Amino acid sequence: MAKYLLVSFKTCPWVQRAAIVLREKNIPFEFRHIEPDNRPDWFLAISPHKKVPVLRIDEKVSLFESSAIAEYLDETIAPRLHPDDPVERAVNRAWTDYVPTFASAVTATGYAADEVAYAAAAEKIPAAFGQIERALEKQGAGPFFNGAKYSLVDAAYAPFLQRYRFLDRVKPLGTIEKFPRLKAWADALLARPSTHSFPEAEFEAMYRANLKRRKVYASQFIADVAVAAE
Numbered sequence: 691m692a693k694y695l696l697v698s699f700k701t702c703p704w705v706q707r708a709a710i711v712l713r714e715k716n717i718p719f720e721f722r723h724i725e726p727d728n729r730p731d732w733f734l735a736i737s738p739h740k741k742v743p744v745l746r747i748d749e750k751v752s753l754f755e756s757s758a759i760a761e762y763l764d765e766t767i768a769p770r771l772h773p774d775d776p777v778e779r780a781v782n783r784a785w786t787d788y789v790p791t792f793a794s795a796v797t798a799t800g801y802a803a804d805e806v807a808y809a810a811a812a813e814k815i816p817a818a819f820g821q822i823e824r825a826l827e828k829q830g831a832g833p834f835f836n837g838a839k840y841s842l843v844d845a846a847y848a849p850f851l852q853r854y855r856f857l858d859r860v861k862p863l864g865t866i867e868k869f870p871r872l873k874a875w876a877d878a879l880l881a882r883p884s885t886h887s888f889p890e891a892e893f894e895a896m897y898r899a900n901l902k903r904r905k906v907y908a909s910q911f912i913a914d915v916a917v918a919a920e
């Protein structure tokens with residue numbers, strides 16, 4: 691098998707998506723974490739947008755953009771995570787294209803500078819959650835997007851459903867409870883071992899430390915970097 695190196699910032703959700711796909715396929719890989727504020731020259735030379743993730747293959751090829759990386763891995767290494775049916779595959783890709791919009795809606799409260807901006811950001815979450823609730827309703831039975839079989843759509847949403855959970859534990863948003871299918875999907879994804887690149891408590895502490903460091907509105911609700919009780 692080829693040699694895979696995944697270049698990462700520890701808390702990057704887009705890296706997490708690529709790592710999930712690697713884990714779902716049982717692909718051994720080296721996980722190399724670099725610092726956002728100190729990106730080494732070798733990384734700048736292989737990352738056109740200076741962003742992570744980059745998947746380096748056999749020290750020759752460098753792939754960037756988490757979606758392209760996920761698709762590449764799915765095309766080259768079994769088991770296939772995309773559905774076999776072309777229509778289902780198109781539906782899966784269409785909902786995967788919605789991830790950046792969903793991601794912004796979910797994480798905006800974590801960037802809001804003050805109470806007014808926080809409230810405005812929180813108000814936008816239900817629209818994004820509603821879109822996915824209706825998509826899940828059409829898809830039918832869970833626990834995953836396509837039912838029993840895990841897919842690339844699951845890998846794409848898992849990091850952001852985890853960010854919602856973290857933000858909801860910093861200051862309760864109470865939104866996901868109004869979207870039962872989405873909540874059940876989030877619970878299934880967060881219980882899936884492949885979602886996690888780090889022990890959960892350690893990762894939540896890292897996320898909280900980042901939020902605190904950013905000095906955003908939500909920072910004040912983090913007394914220290916300890917993890918909230920379940």
Ligand SMILES: N[C@@H](CCC(=O)N[C@@H](CS)C(=O)NCC(=O)O)C(=O)O
Nearest residue numbers: 702703704740741742743755756757
């Ligand atoms: N669309 C990209 C997004 C990647 C991304 O935004 N990565 C962030 C870290 S989570 C990054 O590298 N930011 C550095 C920068 O913008 O300079 C993907 O899906 O891979």
